[in-house]
Amino acid sequence: MPPSLSRRRQLRVLAAALLAAGATPAAAGTEPAAGAYRLNPGDVIRLSVWKEESLTREATVQPDGSVSFPLAGQVPAAGRTAAELENEVRNRIARYVADPVVTIELLDARGNRVYVLGEVQKPGQFQLDRPTSLVQALALAGGLTPFAARKSIRLLRRDEKGVEQVTILDLDRVTKDTSAAGNLVLQAGDTIIVPGGSLF
Known part of the structure; x- marks a missing residue:
């Protein structure tokens, strides 16, 4: 076998091994991975x-x-x-x-805390060490109780000026929407309130 052909085969095997290990051709110092x-x-x-x-x-x-x-x-x-x-x-x-x-x-990750309150099995504060979605945070809180108003979940978040913004979310729509808008990633200090169906 010609040396050049053997060398090309070695490179192909090496490239396959790197891809299998999850390596990418991007150089160090490029933009961080999403999330x-x-x-x-x-x-x-x-x-x-x-x-x-x-x-x-x-x-x-x-x-x-x-x-x-x-x-x-x-x-x-x-x-x-x-x-x-x-x-x-x-x-x-x-x-x-x-x-x-x-x-x-x-x-x-002491500063990355969110709060889940209301009709969940284990309400309280949760310290997150990785990007976490709304649905994942509800899972950390043990999931919803049978009395939860799934279509009226409230997300409280302070903007850069410290003003609290309230977003009302329909959990059924969120779980069907795989986009970032549908299942947004939580930010430090976010509060999720799950109201009871009899109150809202």
Whole structure:
């Protein structure tokens, strides 16, 4: 077999193995995958820099959305993915550390809490460590009781100005609509209220 043909076959086998493992041809540092977790105030993270143990720190995302790291100062973190924060810190400390390799690890998604109240089996607050939909949050709360008004579920969410917005959702329509609009991903601080059928 000619060497060039053997080489091409090896490359094809390697490519197949990478695809089977879930690898993609996208280069590191590209846009985060859809649904990647975004940090919230209250989350606890660990920053480490390869071969720079003195820079390893645990930090809590502050109410203003920032974190403080040596050499990097106050860094906006809320709303960013770990990869985005890594890039920001890397750029800031590059003047002090040659070719820094920065890693951000989420230790505790303490700030990502939602509340499910009303006619569910287990009402209360729930700490989320990954993107979670309305239907998934209701499942975490044990599902609806027989008295739940499925067509009048209320989602309470504060906008950027702190004003509370109320959205009324029909669960039957939401479960049939697989689009993002139909089964929206919850945000930190969201409150879901499931009213009783006899009251609404």
